[in-house]
Amino acid sequence: GAGVSQSPSNKVTEKGKDVELRCDPISGHTALYWYRQSLGQGLEFLIYFQGNSAPDKSGLPSDRFSAERTGGSVSTLTIQRTQQEDSAVYLCASSLVGSGRYEQYFGPGTRLTVT
């Protein structure tokens, strides 16, 4: 079946502009995660959505970052007033939490470059 999809695959933006990154999880997966990975670094957790519960936003680095998940499916990560330190690959993952198995499946990522 179809995996996690993300768009755009690449985004170049000027400092100070807003950007929106989209994630479409695997159909039926109830949990959705956003991570950030800077060059040569590990995964940095950003935010987690599970069903209709309030999202865990504890990983968002600043109030310039926000995310929403509509209809329990597609999610959008928004970065306002982008800064150069926001340049990274943004990864989305989904999982069928609640089944007793918690494997996360990742999308291909969006490479964000802030100039």
Next chain:
Amino acid sequence: QKEVEQNSGPLSVPEGAIASLNCTYSDRGSQSFFWYRQYSGKSPELIMSIYSNGDKEDGRFTAQLNKASQYVSLLIRDSQPSDSATYLCAVDNTGGFKTIFGAGTRLFVKA
């Protein structure tokens, strides 16, 4: 102490050898353990999950879990150059709420 620790490597092994990747974790309550492979410029790909003590085999891969020692490992038999990648260990004790990823071990398989 980091929650999930891995040797950053690089770990270099000759083609055909067994590659052994190790991971330790700090939370004794952890219940779910995962190994991901990440090729350069690509996203992580799930290789194995393990939930109970002992060994779990899948093809050339074997995951080993020892909860008493808070240790999980991944063995890759008959290593191939195509196995060259960064391997991420991930641990969860929250029922999927927040999985903690290690920084990864770079593996290089020499032809």
